[in-house]
Amino acid sequence: MATSTPAALPLRVAVAGLGFGEKVHLPALRDCPLTEPVALWHPRQERLDQACRAAELPGYTAFEALLADPRVEALVIATPPAARFELAQAAIAAGKHLLLEKPVALDAAQIEELQRQALLAGITVAVDFEYRAVPAFMQLKALLEQGAVGAPWLVKLDWLMGSRADAARPWNWYSQRAAGGGVLGSLGTHAFDTLHWLLGPTRSLSALRSLAIPQRPLPDGSGRMAAVDAEDIALLQLELATAQGRNLAAQVSLASVTRPGRGYWIEIYGSEGSLVLGSSHQSDYVHGFQLWQARQGGALEEVAADPTLAFPRVWPDGRVAPVQRLIGWWAEAARQGRPMVPGLAEAALSQAVCDAALAAADSGLRQEL
Secondary structure, three states: OOOOOOOOOOEEEEOOOHHHHHHHHHHHHOOOEEEEEEEEEOOOHHHHHHHHHHHHEHHHHHHHHOOOOOOOOEEEEEEOOOHHHHHHHHHHHOOOOEOOOOOOOOOHHHHHHHHHHHHHHHHOHHHHHHHOOOOOHHHHHHHOOOOOOOOEEEEEEEEEOOOOOOOOOOOHHHHHHHHHOOOHHHHHHHHHHHHHHOOOEEEEEEEEEEEOOOOEEEOOOOOOOOEEOOOOOEEEEEEOOOOOOOOOEEEEEOOOOOOOOEEEEEEEEOOEEEEEEEOOOOOOOOOOOEEEEEEEEOOOOOOOOOOOOOOOOOOOOOOHHHHHHHHHHHHHHHHHHHHOOOOHHHHHHHHHHHOOOOHHHHHOOOOOO
16 A cells, blocks of 8 residues: 655656656656656666666666665656566555556556556556647647537547658567557557547447568667567547447547658547647657637638646657646645546556457457447
8 A cells, every 4th residue: 555645745756667768757757846756777787777877866677676665656667568567566566656658558458457456555547648638639628528519420530650661670569469569559549548538438449450561670780580460550440439428430540650641630520610630740749739620611720729738848859748747647646645547447448449459450340349
């Protein structure tokens, strides 16, 4: 059970995983007044030493030693997906609050098990669905709640990126379906959570998986190639259940090999109007979003940004600001001993859609959730 600590004290957080964790979570934790980074973890000593020198923080290669450090009240787990389930279980057993990267685990059943364990232990667990903290998305959510489109009829989400369009990019865990790789895990988990948050949960789906680059070079420089079995393109048709009790048709296109790519665009059409949110930015998937609205069949007009939703600070890496905002929500929830949204319940639903999409693509059959 997590111990009680005065709410005024910053939550003392360790970062496990030094890719996204070092680039994004660490500066976000430093900037958030409600958190303080206190340690790093990585299984490889050389990589850990490098990060610890740069961050001026202590580090551990033994996860058990990290959990035993009395300074550590909470953890960000930003490792590759395959490791997260066991690390999160150990952290929950040690009474540590958690912020988990996504995909949280390799299937929805593992996430539901983490949820059960966290509830029993009184642990607050957040999941980094950071689009919920991006101002333009928050404004889109508010407009939908105000009835800007009336009854939603159709939603179309395109997320077409070129980050893996270079066939010379080395093979790694992202190339392996069994390790949680592929575009469904990297982009789909975010996309499905965004649809659920904005409009309602997925009820059924059909899906097509495609693999544009079937081999990639091994990272050892040998020139040998390794097979890729994780999709780099996924096309889905979903049926969502809206708050109005309607079934809503949704079309989702995901790709990591479209160069230059359209970027991220979500279009929502309804009985009273339309909303479009999008950004063509490729190197940073948070910067550059704009919002447009059409009323009663009129032309799309740009919506002025709501200044009350703006970030107090932005970074060259646009991902830091929304993660910092989400970290603040998490720290508040942990100090107050309450559940976090987005948390494991939201992650389990998003992962269930990923699982169903893989099953639908493999079988050719529509899947019910």
